[in-house]
Amino acid sequence: MNDVLNGLYEVVLDRRDHPQEGSYTCYLFEKGLDKILKKCGEECSEVIIAAKNGKNEETEEEICDLIYHLLVMMAQQDIPLARIEEILEARRQKIGNLKQFHESDHNT
Ligand SMILES: N=c1c2ncn([C@@H]3O[C@H](COP(=O)(O)OP(=O)(O)OP(=O)(O)O)[C@@H](O)[C@H]3O)c2ncn1[C@@H]1O[C@H](COP(=O)(O)O)[C@@H](O)[C@H]1O
Secondary structure, eight states, rough: OOOOHHOOOOOOOOHHHHHHHHHHHHHHHHHHHHHHHHHHHHHHHHHHHHHHHHHHHHHHHHHHHHHHHHHHHHHHHHHOHHHHHHHHHHHHHHHHHHHHHHHHHHHH
């Protein structure tokens, strides 16, 4: 999953830095932040509706649309994907440590 996300983010960064004809990603960068944020909001709502309707295949597709548009927003804001990975990893370790602490507390 990390490789796929990193690969996609590289493409998005490349589109941002090298505009080209016919690219939807370039179209979003050209339109600017408000358009990118509007798409993030729309895609988020579509994920919610698909999940609420219990349609897993549709939900999966909408999640992909949302992740793609979030990556475009991150590129527009100069947020490295590595920073998100770092934060998630720190939380995983912190929460894992807290659970271990509580478990050992209960066992004593
Ligand atoms: N992952 C995606 C991806 N996911 C969704 N989309 C586009 O997001 C749009 C969402 O559809 P909508 O109907 O909501 O929007 P729309 O009506 O087409 O456009 P709007 O006028 O609403 O902005 C579609 O045009 C999809 O093609 C994506 N476009 C590109 N990518 C990736 O980006 C790479 C580069 O794409 P280009 O920049 O187009 O070369 C591709 O190879 C893909 O890997």
